[in-house]
Amino acid sequence: MDQPLIDADTIAAVATAAGRGGIGIVRVSGRNLSLFTQQLLGVDLKPRQAQLCSVYDEDSQLIDQGLALFFAAPHSYTGQDVLEFQGHGGPVVVNAVLRRCLQLGARLAQPGEFTQRAFLNDKLDLAQAESVADLIDASSIEAARCAARSLRGDFSQKIHDLVATLTSLRAQIETLLDFSDEALEFMQSERIAGKLTQLVAQLHAIDRAAQRGSLLREGIHLVLIGQPNVGKSSLLNRLAGEERAIVTDIAGTTRDLIRETVLLRGVPVHVIDTAGLQETLDIVERAGIERTWQAITQANLALLMVDAQNGVTEKEEAIISRLPVGLTTLVVHNKIDLLDMPVKTETNHHYISTKSGAGLTALSEHILSVAGWHNQSNGVFMARERHLQALRQAIVHITAAQQQEQALELMAEELRCAQQVLGDITGPVDADSLLGVIFSEFCIGK
Ligand SMILES: Nc1nc2c(ncn2[C@@H]2O[C@H](COP(=O)(O)OP(=O)(O)OP(=O)(O)O)[C@@H](O)[C@H]2O)c(=O)[nH]1
Ligand SMILES: [Mg+2]
Structure with missing residues (x-):
C-alpha cells in the first residue's frame, strides 16, 4: 500500500478535452510535489525540463509512457508545485493516470480550481482569471x-x-x-x-x-416577428447559411420557436424564428403564437418583417402597439425582388430580399450597430x-x-x-x- 501524501490539498485533473486525441494531459498542483512525483513516476524531475517517464498502477503494471514536466513553486501557473504528465490521448489511459494520482493522495480538482489557485497566489487578478475561461469559451x-x-x-x-x-x-x-x-x-x-x-x-x-x-461574450438576442409568409424563416436560413427552418408558401408554416446562433463579425447573434402573428383558430398555431410573444419579452432586438409589396399595414401597427416599451425594433421590408426595387435603408427601415440576398449585409451591419458594436474589436476588453x-x-x-x-x-x-x-x-x-x-x-x- 502506498503512503498517502502529507499534503492532502494536492489537486489533480485531466487538462485536455474528453475523448480521443493525440495527447492527454493530467495536471497536478500542490504545495510540495517531490514525494508525489517520486511515487507516481519513480524519478526526481528537474524543473522545466521535459523527461520521458512511465506511470505504473498499484500492481506495478505499466499504464502509460509520456513526457513529464515539473514547475517548481512559485514559477508555475498556480504558484504552487505543478506536475504535468503528457501521455497518450485516449480516455481510458488518461483516466487510469488520473486514478493513480488520486490513489497517491491527490483529490479531484474542482472546475477552475487551478486558476483559482493562480488568483490566490497572485499569479492573476480576478479579471484575468475570468478571461482564462472566456478565452477557452470564445465563440469567435x-x-x-x-x-x-x-x-x-x-x-x-x-x-x-x-x-x-x-x-x-x-x-x-x-x-x-x-x-x-x-x-x-x-x-x-x-x-x-x-x-x-x-x-x-x-x-x-x-x-x-x-x-x-x-x-462578444453574451451576444445579441434577436427575434424575427411578423405576419405569416413574410419571409421570417427565409431570413433565418440566410443568416444561418443553411436550411435551418422549413419554408413554404403556406401561411403558418412555422409553429414552434426555432433557435439558431449565428456569428456576425464575430458577435454571436441568437436568432429566434417565430410563428407568424395572425388570428387563427388552429390550436397548434395559437400555441406557437403564444410562444412568439414570450420570445419577444426576452429579446434585445426585434426584426419586424413585412412584405415589401404591402408595407406597414394596420396588422403591423397592431403588432407594434403590443411590443414591450423600449424594445429596439427594425422594420424589414422583404421580397423587394418582386417589386424590382433597389436595396435601401431608411432609419429603422430596411428593404431586402432573402431570395436574392440583396440588402442583407446592410441589415447585418445595422443589427450590430444598434446592439452597440462599432468597427473592429481593437481595444475591446x-x-x-x-x-x-x-x-x-x-x-x-x-x-x-x-x-x-x-x-x-x-x-x-x-x-x-x-x-x-x-x-x-x-x-x-x-x-x-x-x-x-x-x-x-x-x-x-x-
Ligand atoms: N420572391 C420572394 N419570395 C420570398 C422571399 N422571402 C421569402 N419568400 C417566399 O415567401 C414564402 C414564405 O416564406 P417563409 O420564410 O416561410 O415565411 P415565414 O414568415 O417564415 O412564414 P410563417 O412561418 O408561415 O410565419 C416562401 O414561399 C418563400 O419562398 C423573397 O425575398 N422574395
Ligand atoms: Mg416561418
Missing part, C-alpha cells in the same frame, strides 16, 4: 482576441490606473481636510474637480469598450456583467462626488466607494495602500 476569433488581451492584463491595467488616480485624489482630499489653508484649498479643489471630470470621461470610455466585449455593473456604479459614485464640493468628507466617501467597486473587478483593494500613498505623495512635516 474576435472574442478570443479580446479575452487574450484581458488575460494579458490590458483591462486590469486600465482599472489599476483608475484606482491609482482615485487613491491619489483621496489622499489630496485628506490633506485638505487636515490643513485648512484657504488659498491651498481653492487651488486644490479646482484640480480635484478637473480630475473628477477626467475620471468620468475615462470610465465612460472603458465602459463602452467593456460593453462591446460583453457583447472581454467583460462580464459584473464588470459593467462595477464600472457603472463607479460612474454613479464619482458623479455624486462631483456634487460634494462643499462637503469634502462626503466627496472622499464617494471616491472610496468608487475605488472599492472598481477594485472588486480585479480583486480586493489593499487598505494599507491608501496610507502608503498619503505619506509618499505629501510632505506631512511641512
Whole structure:
C-alpha cells in the first residue's frame, strides 16, 4: 500500500478535452510535489525540463509512457508545485493516470480550481482569471482576441490606473481636510474637480469598450416577428447559411420557436424564428403564437418583417402597439425582388430580399450597430456583467462626488466607494495602500 501524501490539498485533473486525441494531459498542483512525483513516476524531475517517464498502477503494471514536466513553486501557473504528465490521448489511459494520482493522495480538482489557485497566489487578478475561461469559451476569433488581451492584463491595467488616480485624489482630499489653508484649498479643489471630470470621461470610455466585449461574450438576442409568409424563416436560413427552418408558401408554416446562433463579425447573434402573428383558430398555431410573444419579452432586438409589396399595414401597427416599451425594433421590408426595387435603408427601415440576398449585409451591419458594436474589436476588453455593473456604479459614485464640493468628507466617501467597486473587478483593494500613498505623495512635516 502506498503512503498517502502529507499534503492532502494536492489537486489533480485531466487538462485536455474528453475523448480521443493525440495527447492527454493530467495536471497536478500542490504545495510540495517531490514525494508525489517520486511515487507516481519513480524519478526526481528537474524543473522545466521535459523527461520521458512511465506511470505504473498499484500492481506495478505499466499504464502509460509520456513526457513529464515539473514547475517548481512559485514559477508555475498556480504558484504552487505543478506536475504535468503528457501521455497518450485516449480516455481510458488518461483516466487510469488520473486514478493513480488520486490513489497517491491527490483529490479531484474542482472546475477552475487551478486558476483559482493562480488568483490566490497572485499569479492573476480576478479579471484575468475570468478571461482564462472566456478565452477557452470564445465563440469567435474576435472574442478570443479580446479575452487574450484581458488575460494579458490590458483591462486590469486600465482599472489599476483608475484606482491609482482615485487613491491619489483621496489622499489630496485628506490633506485638505487636515490643513485648512484657504488659498491651498481653492487651488486644490479646482484640480480635484478637473480630475473628477477626467475620471468620468475615462470610465465612460472603458465602459463602452467593456460593453462591446460583453457583447462578444453574451451576444445579441434577436427575434424575427411578423405576419405569416413574410419571409421570417427565409431570413433565418440566410443568416444561418443553411436550411435551418422549413419554408413554404403556406401561411403558418412555422409553429414552434426555432433557435439558431449565428456569428456576425464575430458577435454571436441568437436568432429566434417565430410563428407568424395572425388570428387563427388552429390550436397548434395559437400555441406557437403564444410562444412568439414570450420570445419577444426576452429579446434585445426585434426584426419586424413585412412584405415589401404591402408595407406597414394596420396588422403591423397592431403588432407594434403590443411590443414591450423600449424594445429596439427594425422594420424589414422583404421580397423587394418582386417589386424590382433597389436595396435601401431608411432609419429603422430596411428593404431586402432573402431570395436574392440583396440588402442583407446592410441589415447585418445595422443589427450590430444598434446592439452597440462599432468597427473592429481593437481595444475591446472581454467583460462580464459584473464588470459593467462595477464600472457603472463607479460612474454613479464619482458623479455624486462631483456634487460634494462643499462637503469634502462626503466627496472622499464617494471616491472610496468608487475605488472599492472598481477594485472588486480585479480583486480586493489593499487598505494599507491608501496610507502608503498619503505619506509618499505629501510632505506631512511641512
Ligand atoms: N420572391 C420572394 N419570395 C420570398 C422571399 N422571402 C421569402 N419568400 C417566399 O415567401 C414564402 C414564405 O416564406 P417563409 O420564410 O416561410 O415565411 P415565414 O414568415 O417564415 O412564414 P410563417 O412561418 O408561415 O410565419 C416562401 O414561399 C418563400 O419562398 C423573397 O425575398 N422574395
Ligand atoms: Mg416561418
